[in-house]
Amino acid sequence: MTVTAAGVSAHWLSLREPADRRGRSAELAGILAAGLAVAALAEQAAGSADPIRIHDLGCGTGSLGRWLAPRLPGDQQWVLHDRESASLAAAVADPPRHSDGTAVQVTVLERDLTRLTATDLAGADVIAASALLDLLDAAELARLVDTIVTVGCPALLTLTVTGSVRLDPPDPQDAAVEAAFNAHQRRHVDGRRLLGPDATGVGVAAFRRAGWRVRTRSSSWRLGGTDADLLTAWLIGRVAAASEQKPVLAGADSYLARRITLTAAGGLSAVVGHVDLLATPR
Secondary structure (H helix, E strand, O other): OOEEOOEEOHHHHHHHHHHHHHHOOHHHHHHHHHHHHHHHHHHHHOOOOOOEEEEEEOOOOOHHHHHHHHHOOOOEEEEEEEOOHHHHHHHHHOOOEOOOOOEOEEEEEEOOHHHOOOOOOOOOOEEEEEOOHHHOEHHHHHHHHHHHHHHOOOEEEEEEEEEEEEEEOOOOOHHHHHHHHHHHHOOEEOOEEEOHHHHHHHHHHHHHHOOOEEEEEEOOEEEOHHHHHHHHHHHHHHHHHHHHHOOOOOOHHHHHHHHHHHHHOOOOEEEEEEEEEEEEOO
C-alpha cells in the first residue's frame, strides 16, 4: 500500500478494486437506491425530475462510482472530489455508468477533503466515500458528519478498516504484526491522530447524536489464491507499516518472506475487516 504525501498510488487502487467490489455491501446500496427511487417518484408527481446528484469524496481513480452507479436508479450526475489531479483524470477516463451502460455526467473538483463545507456539497442527493474515514482524525470526521447533516442527504461511507484480520494458515507472528500495524493506523501525523480502526465507531456515534439512522454492514475483503498480487502488495505494505511503527518488531523480515512464499504457492487466504456505513435522516 503506497501512501505518500502525494496520495495513494494508482497501482494500489487498481489492485484493490476487485476486492473492494466484492466486499462492499450490496444490501446498503439497495436500501439507498430504494430511497432514491421513492424520492424520484415524488419529484415526478410534483412535475420535476432532476438527475440524482452524487458527491464522491476522495474518489481516487473512481472505483466506488463504477460499483455504485449501476445500482442507483434514474439519471445521475457525479461530482468527484480528490486532491490528486492524476487520480481525477483516471476516474474521468473510466467513469461511472448507469445500469444500461451509458456514462454518467461527471464533474471533477481538486480539493482538500478535510476542508469541505456544506456549500461545497450543496444540492447533493447522496454523499459517498470509500476507504476515507480511517484516514481522518476525530475533529475532521466530526466536521464531515456535521457537513453531511447540514446538507441533509444520505451518506454511504464504505470500506472503513476494522483492524481485524484473519490469516489462514495462521503464523505465530501474526498477532505482533497486527498490533503494530493497527497502532500505525492510529499514528500521529502532522499534529493529527488518525482514527484508523476507531473511525466507524466514532462516525456512528456522531450521526446518532445528530438524530440520524445508521446502518452498518461488513464489507470485508476475502482474499485467496486468485488474489496473489493484491495479497503480496498488502503484506508488504502491512509489514512495512508495522515495522515503521515498531522498529524493534522481531522477525519482521522472515515473517514477510514466509507469508509471500505461501502466497506465491496459492496457500494463503485472508479476511481483512472493513465496514460499510449508511447514514440517513430520520
